[in-house]
Amino acid sequence: MQGYQQSTYGDRIADSYDQLHGNWSPTDTVDTVVELADGGPVLELGVGTGRVALPLARRGVKVTGVDVSEPMLAQLREKDPDGLVETVLGDFIDMPVRGRFKVVLVVNSLLQLAGADTQRLCLRNIARHLAPDGVLVLEEANPAAFTRSGLEVLRITSDELHLLAAQYDPVHQHYFAQHVVLRDGQTRLHPMALRLTSTCELDLMCEAAGLRLVGRWGDWARTRPFLAGDRSHISLYRPVEA
Incomplete structure (x- = not known):
């Protein structure tokens, strides 16, 4: 990443x-x-x-x-x-x-x-x-639980939306993701880069x-x-x- x-x-x-x-x-x-x-x-x-x-x-x-x-x-x-x-x-x-x-x-x-x-x-x-x-x-x-790529809705409330955008590289076993938090008109990005074993x-x-x-x-x-x-x-x- x-x-x-x-x-x-x-x-x-x-x-x-x-x-x-x-x-x-x-x-x-x-x-x-x-x-x-x-x-x-x-x-x-x-x-x-x-x-x-x-x-x-x-x-x-x-x-x-x-x-x-x-x-x-x-x-x-x-x-x-x-x-x-x-x-x-x-x-x-x-x-x-x-x-x-x-x-x-x-x-x-x-x-x-x-x-x-x-x-x-x-x-x-x-x-x-x-x-x-x-x-x-x-x-x-x-790793079996984290190998899907795509966009997932994690949480929805009246004033919050949490999304997870993820990619998995099976060759190097790398999992890249962004936890996106939308709240009060603001966007927070929490990136993750993992190597799964x-x-x-x-x-x-x-x-x-x-x-x-x-x-x-x-x-x-x-x-x-x-x-x-x-x-x-x-x-x-x-x-x-x-």
């Missing part, structure tokens, strides 16, 4: 992100991560406005959040005046943190890296920062990074298996030597 940088998505959507995704509850995500962390530190890559990180920190978990978008982190800090979440501005491909973590959490962020090479590098760096008994927890999109490719990339799959579900509560019709999956990986 011409003119799109890694921080573009966060920079453009930061001031309205929580409003646009207000119907999503982090409860099951937080419960799962608290259980997996078992008192240890958590690193969230692509922390955004802290929708998961802040509830985790309020549960007594030590949380470090990395994001490439300063406007996103500014929204998090505004909601976190006590500094419960340690925030780090940077490209999480390079993992600009020190130490090891019991849980590395990546919620729909790995797919925001532009190519297979950067995704593989990110996973290798994650493996280096996992505690020997640590776990990588990923939520990733199911199948579960098989993701497992192979993790294996090459020294991580093995230990579980995969269709929801954060881990009550049902991942099925072909699901929009995303929750996958857990541990170091091979663990």
Whole structure:
């Protein structure tokens, strides 16, 4: 997508992100991560406005959040005046943190890296920062749900219209989209550029990074298996030597 940088998505959507995704509850995500962390530190890559990180920190978990978008982190800090979440501005491909973590959490962020090479590098760096008994927890999109190109109406109200214009490149597995919000005579564009991976490719990339799959579900509560019709999956990986 011409003119799109890694921080573009966060920079453009930061001031309205929580409003646009207000119907999503982090409860099951937080419960799962608290259980997996078992008192240890958590690193969230692509922390955004802290929708998961802040509830985790309020549960007594030590949380470090990395994001490439300063406007996103500014929204998090505004909601976190006590500094419960340690925030780090940077490209999480390079993992600009020190130490090891019991849980590395990546919620729909790995797919925001532009190519297979950067995704593989990110996973290798994650493996280096996992505690020997640590776990990588990923939520990733199911490509089967995002391969249609065209224009879709997402939401209509008396004073708002939300549209999604999307294109999919099956050769490079790239999904390009514009979430168009028409409100009060104004138009807002929220662009997205993603590289979608199948579960098989993701497992192979993790294996090459020294991580093995230990579980995969269709929801954060881990009550049902991942099925072909699901929009995303929750996958857990541990170091091979663990």
